Amino acid sequence: MTSAQIGAYSTGVGLRLxxxxxxxxDRPPVPWFEIHPENFLGNPHASxxxxxxxxxxxxxxxxxxxxxxSASGIDRAHLKRVVALVDRVKPFLVSGHLAWSxxxxxxxxxxxxxxxxxxxLHLLSTHISEVQDALGRQxxxxxxxxxxxxxxxxxxxxxxxxxxxxxxxxxxxxDVSNIYLSAHNVAFDPxxxxxxxxxxxxxxxxxxxxxxxxxxxxxxxxxxxxxHAAAVCEPAWTLYTHAVRSFGSxxxxxxxxxxxxxxxxxxxxxxxxxxxxxxxxxxxxxxDAVG
Amino acid sequence: xxxAELQSQMCLALRADTVPADLPLMGGRDPRRRFLxxxxxxxTSLIKAMMQKFPATAWLVxxxxxxxxxxxxxxxxxxxxxxxxxxxxxxxxxxxGTSLAAKLPYLRDFCELEWHLGRAAIxxxxxxxxxxxxxxxxxxxxxxxxxxxxxxxxxxxxxxxVDELMQIFLSESAPKSFMLTAEPVWLEIRGARGAFEIARMxxxxxxxxxxxxxxxxxEQAARVAIEANASFDITTAFSNLFAQGLVxxxxxxx
Ligand SMILES: [Fe+2]
Numbered sequence: 320m321t322s323a324q325i326g327a328y329s330t331g332v333g334l335r336l337x338x339x340x341x342x343x344x345d346r347p348p349v350p351w352f353e354i355h356p357e358n359f360l361g362n363p364h365a366s367x368x369x370x371x372x373x374x375x376x377x378x379x380x381x382x383x384x385x386x387x388x389s390a391s392g393i394d395r396a397h398l399k400r401v402v403a404l405v406d407r408v409k410p411f412l413v414s415g416h417l418a419w420s421x422x423x424x425x426x427x428x429x430x431x432x433x434x435x436x437x438x439x440l441h442l443l444s445t446h447i448s449e450v451q452d453a454l455g456r457q458x459x460x461x462x463x464x465x466x467x468x469x470x471x472x473x474x475x476x477x478x479x480x481x482x483x484x485x486x487x488x489x490x491x492x493x494d495v496s497n498i499y500l501s502a503h504n505v506a507f508d509p510x511x512x513x514x515x516x517x518x519x520x521x522x523x524x525x526x527x528x529x530x531x532x533x534x535x536x537x538x539x540x541x542x543x544x545x546x547h548a549a550a551v552c553e554p555a556w557t558l559y560t561h562a563v564r565s566f567g568s569x570x571x572x573x574x575x576x577x578x579x580x581x582x583x584x585x586x587x588x589x590x591x592x593x594x595x596x597x598x599x600x601x602x603x604x605x606x607d608a609v610g
Numbered sequence: 611x612x613x614a615e616l617q618s619q620m621c622l623a624l625r626a627d628t629v630p631a632d633l634p635l636m637g638g639r640d641p642r643r644r645f646l647x648x649x650x651x652x653x654t655s656l657i658k659a660m661m662q663k664f665p666a667t668a669w670l671v672x673x674x675x676x677x678x679x680x681x682x683x684x685x686x687x688x689x690x691x692x693x694x695x696x697x698x699x700x701x702x703x704x705x706x707g708t709s710l711a712a713k714l715p716y717l718r719d720f721c722e723l724e725w726h727l728g729r730a731a732i733x734x735x736x737x738x739x740x741x742x743x744x745x746x747x748x749x750x751x752x753x754x755x756x757x758x759x760x761x762x763x764x765x766x767x768x769x770x771x772v773d774e775l776m777q778i779f780l781s782e783s784a785p786k787s788f789m790l791t792a793e794p795v796w797l798e799i800r801g802a803r804g805a806f807e808i809a810r811m812x813x814x815x816x817x818x819x820x821x822x823x824x825x826x827x828x829e830q831a832a833r834v835a836i837e838a839n840a841s842f843d844i845t846t847a848f849s850n851l852f853a854q855g856l857v858x859x860x861x862x863x864x
Contacts, residue, residue: 352820361693364732364803384692424622425688429651439612466644467637505637536640
């Protein structure tokens with residue numbers, strides 16, 4: 320199933336282990352699910368249940384472990400396992416992160432930031448091409464949530480992503496909440512960021528919740544932490560509306576990974592995203608009719 | 611700074627208490643402090659994973675003490691791969707070297723039992739190999755047979771009856787006092803698809819099954835069992851493996 324066939328209106332939900340048995344038993348009205356392969360690869364029981372889910376729902380696969388930004392190389396053994404799962408589950412999208420999370424033989428369980436310069440660009444282009452060759456399909460790269468940047472970066476994040484698309488033919492997963500959070504934390508204009516992304520490369524959108532904390536180094540200031548432990552905040556919904564205007568109606572995902580609520584709460588968030596897309600498409604149709 | 615060097619330094623900073631002054635960071639008033647958010651993400655996500663994996667051990671030693679032990683552990687032994695469900699295999703050994711084990715000499719065994727229960731519960735059973743498969747072999751060939759056990763079958767020898775302690779945790783009915791005698795137990799843990807059970811075994815049968823489960827040939831397992839008990843009944847023990855559905859596959863070396 321292609322991204323287009325998933326439907327312009329549909330908003331999926333991240334499938335976490337807490338909801339797995341419920342989804343298998345009750346088949347809730349969710350148009351598609353996104354999974355992290357790392358939750359299933361070491362867990363045969365969950366993996367078996369995933370096969371059942373995949374029989375009834377389209378799946379998008381979002382890896383947090385194929386570390387395309389690692390200078391010590393990508394984890395090829397892990398990539399091989401992901402490829403095998405992709406072959407089995409047949410997701411309509413496969414994505415990863417503009418980040419690194421492995422260093423030599425340690426997995427650091429976080430998405431760590433990269434400087435945006437020629438060396439990183441060359442490394443990531445090579446690694447993304449290798450991943451796409453192994454998958455035999457396009458890989459989508461997600462923009463990160465940033466707390467810091469690097470003084471020696473020679474290009475902006477959005478320029479870097481555009482170059483990766485041009486060099487590798489990869490797609491982009493645009494996490495709207497990450498843009499809002501990073502714009503707040505490292506100071507850029509989030510709307511301009513969206514406008515500068517190559518719209519044709521966007522294959523999926525993410526929306527997730529974050530947590531504001533007092534910035535220890537800045538009295539009265541806050542830093543936004545990408546906890547995925549809360550509902551999507553109002554400014555992120557506003558930015559999402561802007562993203563839909565820029566990119567059109569793209570499959571969108573509600574991410575909620577910590578303090579996970581009942582499934583109907585996630586479905587309600589998904590319906591809100593659908594309503595924004597529906598309103599945008601209705602407006603487009605009116606414009607077409609007038610035009 | 612080259613990327614490899616930068617990532618080495620960042621990796622060290624994640625696992626140590628300080629962020630090097632020459633990391634070329636920007637963002638906020640104090641970028642080095644900001645970087646500590648990543649350190650906290652690393653630490654808290656893995657501590658949370660350990661607390662979810664070892665709730666019985668947390669019950670035994672106290673959640674705060676186990677969290678502190680897990681904090682030291684995650685910095686000393688980061689995961690080797692991204693599937694966090696596999697992480698924590700070394701935690702029982704690690705705990706045995708902490709001050710917590712000085713107060714609870716059975717802590718390692720108890721934690722190890724919990725690790726096995728967690729692994730057994732996420733396993734899936736394969737169709738068991740029927741005993742009729744043995745008809746293919748001459749009696750002399752059986753000695754060279756190697757059996758593959760169901761992946762949710764595990765063996766643990768403990769110096770004290772930690773299985774009783776685990777049953778107390780699982781039944782959520784802690785007695786006012788409980789004396790853990792210094793009697794060894796030989797345990798078979800068996801689980802699949804969210805369920806598990808713990809069975810006690812005799813030392814000889816444990817020796818037989820434990821070494822078979824690790825890939826030894828039948829003749830080696832028989833030797834080990836007879837060393838444990840000269841009157842060990844190999845024929846019955848062997849057929850019980852099949853009758854109890856423990857065998858998922860087999861292999862034979864000439
Ligand atoms: Fe995301």
